[in-house]
Amino acid sequence: MENRKKMIKTRTRNRTPSHSDYMSEAFSEAFSGFRNNLGGPFGAVIVKDGKIIGKGCNMVVSQNDPTAHAEMVAIRQASKNINSYDLSGSVIYSTCEPCPMCFSAVYWANIKEVIFSLSRYDAEQMGFKDNHIYNEISIDHAERNIRFIKVDHPAVKDLIEEWSLKTDKFLY
Amino acid sequence: MENRKKMIKTRTRNRTPSHSDYMSEAFSEAFSGFRNNLGGPFGAVIVKDGKIIGKGCNMVVSQNDPTAHAEMVAIRQASKNINSYDLSGSVIYSTCEPCPMCFSAVYWANIKEVIFSLSRYDAEQMGFKDNHIYNEISIDHAERNIRFIKVDHPAVKDLIEEWSLKTDKFLY
Numbered sequence: 001m002e003n004r005k006k007m008i009k010t011r012t013r014n015r016t017p018s019h020s021d022y023m024s025e026a027f028s029e030a031f032s033g034f035r036n037n038l039g040g041p042f043g044a045v046i047v048k049d050g051k052i053i054g055k056g057c058n059m060v061v062s063q064n065d066p067t068a069h070a071e072m073v074a075i076r077q078a079s080k081n082i083n084s085y086d087l088s089g090s091v092i093y094s095t096c097e098p099c100p101m102c103f104s105a106v107y108w109a110n111i112k113e114v115i116f117s118l119s120r121y122d123a124e125q126m127g128f129k130d131n132h133i134y135n136e137i138s139i140d141h142a143e144r145n146i147r148f149i150k151v152d153h154p155a156v157k158d159l160i161e162e163w164s165l166k167t168d169k170f171l172y
Numbered sequence: 173m174e175n176r177k178k179m180i181k182t183r184t185r186n187r188t189p190s191h192s193d194y195m196s197e198a199f200s201e202a203f204s205g206f207r208n209n210l211g212g213p214f215g216a217v218i219v220k221d222g223k224i225i226g227k228g229c230n231m232v233v234s235q236n237d238p239t240a241h242a243e244m245v246a247i248r249q250a251s252k253n254i255n256s257y258d259l260s261g262s263v264i265y266s267t268c269e270p271c272p273m274c275f276s277a278v279y280w281a282n283i284k285e286v287i288f289s290l291s292r293y294d295a296e297q298m299g300f301k302d303n304h305i306y307n308e309i310s311i312d313h314a315e316r317n318i319r320f321i322k323v324d325h326p327a328v329k330d331l332i333e334e335w336s337l338k339t340d341k342f343l344y
Contacts (some may be wrong), residue, residue, distance in 0.1 A: 020323075031334070041335045065183040146278060151344070153267075155203075
């Protein structure tokens with residue numbers, strides 16, 4: 001991997017980095033992450049205006065955080081770096097097709113484009129349930145493996161009303 | 173909301189808390205979160221073996237973190253508290269149906285049950301794009317509002333091979 005990193009540096013010295021260069025950087029993250037037992041074999045890089053503003057690898061195991069997927073780590077780092085929850089204009093390079101969690105985080109962050117190499121089916125072959133979650137998300141509550149139960153609560157009406165009347169609210 | 177919290181304490185002094193009590197706690201999180209301009213009007217509580225092990229409100233705006241939804245904050249706190257990325261046996265109470273990001277985080281965390289009150293359509297009425305993301309997730313890459321592009325990369329084969337041969341890997 002060190003050789004690959006050196007190659008990127010050399011090759012990009014006199015030109016604008018390409019999709020492939022950023023993807024190589026994402027793969028570097030993935031390799032170093034799982035070789036160091038930080039988590040699964042996934043990496044991601046976020047680029048805005050030609051600059052890397054966030055990157056990361058999967059850290060679920062080492063951080064004891066089920067949400068610490070590579071894309072999430074990179075999004076959180078990028079948001080911190082530019083001091084905004086809005087990453088409009090950014091592109092994310094991910095070694096693998098984002099799982100539904102990371103897919104949605106991309107939407108919430110207003111990222112404009114997702115470039116990826118491995119698919120959810122490759123992830124499945126490697127032992128991960130991305131594809132299972134994609135399947136679960138599209139079926140009715142009653143058919144899911146995890147129970148989803150909608151209950152009424154007296155605070156619902158108050159919450160909707162107070163939020164609708166709030167004059168200084170931020171929508172994101 | 174102070175009155176509501178006091179009511180819960182009084183009511184639960186001599187009995188096991190009910191679904192409704194935990195949901196009240198989630199609503200308390202939601203109200204205090206948006207009243208203090210931490211983020212959107214959402215709260216969540218995670219319960220395992222009758223104990224609250226994590227809770228939180230939406231903090232997207234105050235933390236400049238697009239991933240800081242109430243359920244994510246609660247999951248990350250619970251994982252930290254029990255020192256594991258595996259929340260098997262837990263129930264999450266969320267004031268609103270989880271968006272696809274939080275939905276998937278629930279699956280990654282092995283939470284067994286989701287109890288919620290508002291729906292994705294209520295969230296839409298309040299100005300949030302949960303329902304839009306649910307719609308986007310189920311359609312083909314080419315039809316989405318955000319571009320998803322699958323590219324080949326020379327590292328794919330190495331990564332799959334090295335991961336499959338790794339003997340000390342954790343699957344989660």
